[in-house]
Amino acid sequence: xxxxxxxxxxxxxxxxxxxxxxxxxxxxxxxxxxxxxxxxxxxxxxxxxxxxxxxxxxxxxxxxxxxxxxxxxxxxxxxxxxxxxxxxxxxxxxxxxxxxxxxxxxxxxxxxxxxxxxxxxxxxxxxxxxxxxxxxxxxxxxxxxxxxxxxxxxxxxxxxxxxxxxxxxxxxxxxxxxxxxxxxxxxxxxxxxxxxxxxxxxxxxxxxxxxxxxxxxxxxxxxxxxxxxxxxxxxxxxxxxxxxxxxxxxxxxxxxxxxxxxxxxxxxxxxxxxxxxxxxxxxxxxxxxxxxxxxxxxxxxxxxxxxxxxxxxxxxxxxxxxxxxxxxxxxxxx
Amino acid sequence: xxxxxxxxxxxxxxxxxxxxxxxxxxxxxxxxxxxxxxxxxxxxxxxxxxxxxxxxxxxxxxxxxxxxxxxxxxxxxxxxxxxxxxxxxxxxxxxxxxxxxxxxxxxxxxxxxxxxxxxxxxxxxxxxxxxxxxxxxxxxxxxxxxxxxxxxxxxxxxxxxxxxxxxxxxxxxxxxxxxxxxxxxxxxxxxxxxxxxxxxxxxxxxxxxxxxxxxxxxxxxxxxxxxxxxxxxxxxxxxxxxxxxxxxxxxxxxxxxxxxxxxxxxxxxxxxxxxxxxxxxxxxxxxxxxxxxxxxxxxxxxxxxxxxxxxxxxxxxxxxxxxxxxxxxxxxxxxxxxxxxxxxxxxxxxxxxxxxxxxxxxxxxxxxxxxxxxxxxxxxxxxxxxxxxxxxxxxxxxxxxxxxxxxxxxxxxxxxxxxxxxxxxxxxxxxxxxxxxxxxxxxxxxxxxxxxxxxxxxxxxxxxxxxxxxxxxxxxxxxxxxxxxxxxxxxxxxxxxxxxxxxxxxxxxxxxxxxxxxxxxxxxxxxxxxxxxxxxxxxxxxxxxxxxxxxxxxxxxxxxxxxxxxxxxxxxxxxxxxxxxxxxxxxxxxxxxxxxxxxxxxxxxxxxxxxxxxxxxxxxxxxxxxxxxxxxx
Numbered sequence: 001x002x003x004x005x006x007x008x009x010x011x012x013x014x015x016x017x018x019x020x021x022x023x024x025x026x027x028x029x030x031x032x033x034x035x036x037x038x039x040x041x042x043x044x045x046x047x048x049x050x051x052x053x054x055x056x057x058x059x060x061x062x063x064x065x066x067x068x069x070x071x072x073x074x075x076x077x078x079x080x081x082x083x084x085x086x087x088x089x090x091x092x093x094x095x096x097x098x099x100x101x102x103x104x105x106x107x108x109x110x111x112x113x114x115x116x117x118x119x120x121x122x123x124x125x126x127x128x129x130x131x132x133x134x135x136x137x138x139x140x141x142x143x144x145x146x147x148x149x150x151x152x153x154x155x156x157x158x159x160x161x162x163x164x165x166x167x168x169x170x171x172x173x174x175x176x177x178x179x180x181x182x183x184x185x186x187x188x189x190x191x192x193x194x195x196x197x198x199x200x201x202x203x204x205x206x207x208x209x210x211x212x213x214x215x216x217x218x219x220x221x222x223x224x225x226x227x228x229x230x231x232x233x234x235x236x237x238x239x240x241x242x243x244x245x246x247x248x249x250x251x252x253x254x255x256x257x258x259x260x261x262x263x264x265x266x267x268x269x270x271x272x273x274x275x276x277x278x279x280x281x282x283x284x285x286x287x288x289x290x291x292x293x294x295x296x297x298x299x300x301x302x303x304x305x306x307x308x309x310x311x312x313x314x315x316x317x318x319x320x321x322x323x324x325x326x327x328x329x330x331x332x333x334x
Numbered sequence: 335x336x337x338x339x340x341x342x343x344x345x346x347x348x349x350x351x352x353x354x355x356x357x358x359x360x361x362x363x364x365x366x367x368x369x370x371x372x373x374x375x376x377x378x379x380x381x382x383x384x385x386x387x388x389x390x391x392x393x394x395x396x397x398x399x400x401x402x403x404x405x406x407x408x409x410x411x412x413x414x415x416x417x418x419x420x421x422x423x424x425x426x427x428x429x430x431x432x433x434x435x436x437x438x439x440x441x442x443x444x445x446x447x448x449x450x451x452x453x454x455x456x457x458x459x460x461x462x463x464x465x466x467x468x469x470x471x472x473x474x475x476x477x478x479x480x481x482x483x484x485x486x487x488x489x490x491x492x493x494x495x496x497x498x499x500x501x502x503x504x505x506x507x508x509x510x511x512x513x514x515x516x517x518x519x520x521x522x523x524x525x526x527x528x529x530x531x532x533x534x535x536x537x538x539x540x541x542x543x544x545x546x547x548x549x550x551x552x553x554x555x556x557x558x559x560x561x562x563x564x565x566x567x568x569x570x571x572x573x574x575x576x577x578x579x580x581x582x583x584x585x586x587x588x589x590x591x592x593x594x595x596x597x598x599x600x601x602x603x604x605x606x607x608x609x610x611x612x613x614x615x616x617x618x619x620x621x622x623x624x625x626x627x628x629x630x631x632x633x634x635x636x637x638x639x640x641x642x643x644x645x646x647x648x649x650x651x652x653x654x655x656x657x658x659x660x661x662x663x664x665x666x667x668x669x670x671x672x673x674x675x676x677x678x679x680x681x682x683x684x685x686x687x688x689x690x691x692x693x694x695x696x697x698x699x700x701x702x703x704x705x706x707x708x709x710x711x712x713x714x715x716x717x718x719x720x721x722x723x724x725x726x727x728x729x730x731x732x733x734x735x736x737x738x739x740x741x742x743x744x745x746x747x748x749x750x751x752x753x754x755x756x757x758x759x760x761x762x763x764x765x766x767x768x769x770x771x772x773x774x775x776x777x778x779x780x781x782x783x784x785x786x787x788x789x790x791x792x793x794x795x796x797x798x799x800x801x802x803x804x805x806x807x808x809x810x811x812x813x814x815x816x817x818x819x820x821x822x823x824x825x826x827x828x829x830x831x832x833x834x835x836x837x838x839x840x841x842x843x844x845x846x847x848x849x850x851x852x853x854x855x856x857x858x859x860x861x862x863x864x865x866x867x868x869x870x871x872x873x874x875x876x877x878x879x880x881x882x883x884x885x886x887x888x889x890x891x892x893x894x895x896x897x898x899x900x901x902x903x904x905x906x907x908x909x910x911x912x913x914x915x916x917x918x919x920x921x922x923x924x925x926x927x928x929x930x931x932x933x934x935x936x937x938x939x940x941x942x943x944x945x946x947x948x949x950x951x952x953x954x955x956x957x958x959x960x961x962x963x964x965x966x967x
Contacts, residue, residue: 049799065804070796072646073806075665081636085643088602088627093796114632318623320762330377334573
């Protein structure tokens with residue numbers, strides 16, 4: 001039969017929503033992320049049948065069920081491995097990995113390291129709420145020291161991992177950070193991630209209203225946001241504050257940043273192709289503002305492209321009889 | 335199993351079959367020597383079976399017992415089905431090889447040694463207080479003492495090699511001598527040396543000189559030292575074109591043939607290095623031209639995940655490992671069962687638990703394959719009976735995986751992976767065809783709509799318009815495929831998953847009897863690589879007039895549907911396995927038959943005599959037979 005393909009360029013955000021009832025807790029930051037992804041898909045005119053959302057386990061991992069594209073809800077931490085297999089089988093598919101801080105940095109930390117290092121062309125969106133939500137509130141690898149949870153009644157004594165610093169350390173070629181509620185900015189980051197060929201890593205600070213409410217309030221709170229965030233933009237000075245009156249620059253004679261007046265000399269201009277700068281930005285902690293936006297983008301050929309571009313790597317339909325008769329054979333007469 | 339001399343045509347004695355073991359240091363080139371001897375044997379028209387036995391250490395210190403590398407070949411005119419129980423001719427390149435391999439030498443057998451290697455240092459490393467060549471410790475054997483080191487050095491002298499390079503030609507000298515002993519040609523070996531050392535013509539020429547010198551020495555020594563040459567008859571085999579095939583090659587090519595048969599364009603083979611399974615990854619990595627993409631993943635879990643992702647995307651996803659790695663793939667097998675996607679898992683079993691004995695074969699992953707998952711998680715399990723059968727079983731695995739949308743585990747083992755046999759090369763045109771259909775029709779579609787006959791769900795490739803859907807590990811509704819926690823639905827889905835796998839029994843051959851009648855006093859039931867040893871043992875017992883049959887089970891989940899009835903037609907059922915009793919328990923559980931187990935867990939394959947003796951009712955030999963016994967390894 002003939003199949004009519006809907007021209008996806010005309011699709012609205014709601015057309016990327018499946019018919020399934022969304023089952024996150026009321027007020028969960030995941031709703032905002034779902035909305036932003038659907039809007040970004042519509043803006044970019046993604047073709048639904050060529051788009052695959054792959055996830056592991058956790059609250060974030062329910063994401064594929066709510067999209068009208070292809071979706072694969074897999075096992076805990078393994079989405080990058082499964083997504084790699086999908087891209088090896090069909091490099092033309094547009095594959096997204098939806099993960100969380102536990103899924104992507106704890107049980108799946110090894111896969112995350114390798115998928116970034118290999119630079120498989122995937123959009124990897126890590127929802128960081130610094131807590132295990134689906135298992136009811138245990139501390140996660142991104143939880144700060146002192147986090148009290150059912151498994152750390154005295155407070156966590158572990159040092160957290162910084163998602164973006166990890167990604168940069170793993171050799172990711174695209175690393176960005178965004179906030180669930182900062183919609184326009186988030187949609188812009190998602191589009192940049194999608195446009196980047198290779199592994200794109202996006203950390204989204206996501207609020208868990210039930211188990212870790214307001215954990216990012218010191219960054220995202222309306223009253224503090226201007227002071228607590230520096231929105232980075234390639235080619236633009238790294239300024240922040242209510243009136244953009246503050247700026248970042250290299251502390252003379254060191255490899256550390258310092259906060260200065262925006263009018264001071266040698267204010268840093270963001271260069272997203274500069275890995276050391278990205279590492280400095282990714283690691284910023286109070287009293288510095290948290291860096292938001294595309295921290296690093298330096299494209300190179302993606303893994304699955306290289307797999308097929310290697311010399312002698314072309315797939316063929318070689319002669320099976322020739323293969324079976326290769327090397328030494330002998331004839332036994334009747 | 336050589337028989338005594340019957341005649342001496344052309345000055346040579348006749349042997350029905352012969353077992354030779356080449357043994358030396360890891361660096362002595364024994365595997366290469368054995369492979370070349372095998373090739374010349376094949377070209378001479380004999381049937382054969384080989385077994386390489388090499389140490390786990392990559393380069394063990396020279397001269398040590400744990401650095402001994404051996405290659406055994408059994409060849410002859412009839413019934414060569416195993417690498418042979420005991421050795422007729424042992425080539426021992428140093429004292430360590432002699433002490434390690436001596437036990438398997440027949441009384442009256444021949445030992446060929448390089449006297450130069452029996453120096454004080456090497457003797458000490460091998461644990462000899464005295465030189466065994468100088469006392470009567472080898473009196474029960476025919477010992478041929480040659481200074482192979484010096485004879486090789488003399489032969490290669492014109493080529494100006496360093497003494498180290500000359501030393502490396504010793505194996506070719508020994509090979510030349512053995513080729514002379516059995517009247518084999520040298521042509522294929524000379525051609526192989528010329529190819530292998532194409533860029534080092536001096537080395538090629540020196541090795542050829544050593545080979546020729548060994549051969550010439552045999553001819554001369556026949557006169558001077560009463561050395562005997564032998565004739566081994568050709569095997570009466572089906573006409574056709576033959577080659578040698580290892581289990582690894584059989585599996586690799588079978589997977590490619592299966593992919594072709596299914597009409598699938600691409601295979602994604604994802605693996606992680608592990609002994610003894612890595613050889614399959616290496617073999618397939620060279621088959622790009624046949625549509626194979628290989629992926630060395632970061633771990634076993636990722637390897638199985640990438641293979642499953644590839645299957646989800648419409649390719650043939652294959653992953654491979656050995657027992658400890660299969661354990662790590664368990665959760666992905668569960669996901670493949672839940673999402674009902676095809677996935678092929680090759681398990682080259684080795685001795686365990688845990689790291690166990692990586693280079694030693696065992697059949698102890700049967701329980702893991704059949705039952706080793708959380709929850710009720712059935713899948714299909716197959717086991718090849720020989721290296722040649724590896725090819726067929728791989729094709730069958732692809733057929734079942736794609737037709738029933740299920741993971742299929744193939745239980746090979748470390749012995750099959752490396753062993754080699756002659757193989758009548760099939761023609762692609764004669765291979766089965768079972769083209770898959772990817773669903774493209776949106777009419778009435780849901781992802782878990784089942785084929786009424788096979789109960790398989792449709793295979794849909796992402797990229798297909800209007801079939802966008804979501805699948806995952808959460809339980810899903812039988813009628814819509816949406817997530818469902820409904821109690822009755824879960825019961826229904828559990829039953830559907832079980833019925834789908836059980837139904838495969840209607841789509842596989844009935845269980846046959848490999849040798850003997852389909853009823854009687856005793857059935858010896860095996861699976862996997864023990865086929866040859868069981869078959870020979872049953873043959874011997876039948877020749878002795880015993881009422882015994884051989885049944886070999888290739889389909890282990892589900893079993894062929896007549897298996898239970900068949901087993902009940904025998905008074906006794908004996909199940910020899912290279913494990914502590916696994917198939918025997920499955921058979922007892924499934925069919926309530928009073929099957930008896932017979933375990934061998936020494937890391938070495940069954941000997942024919944182990945099984946023959948057990949059939950006769952004798953106790954197994956103390957160091958080899960019982961499940962509790964075992965030899966140092």
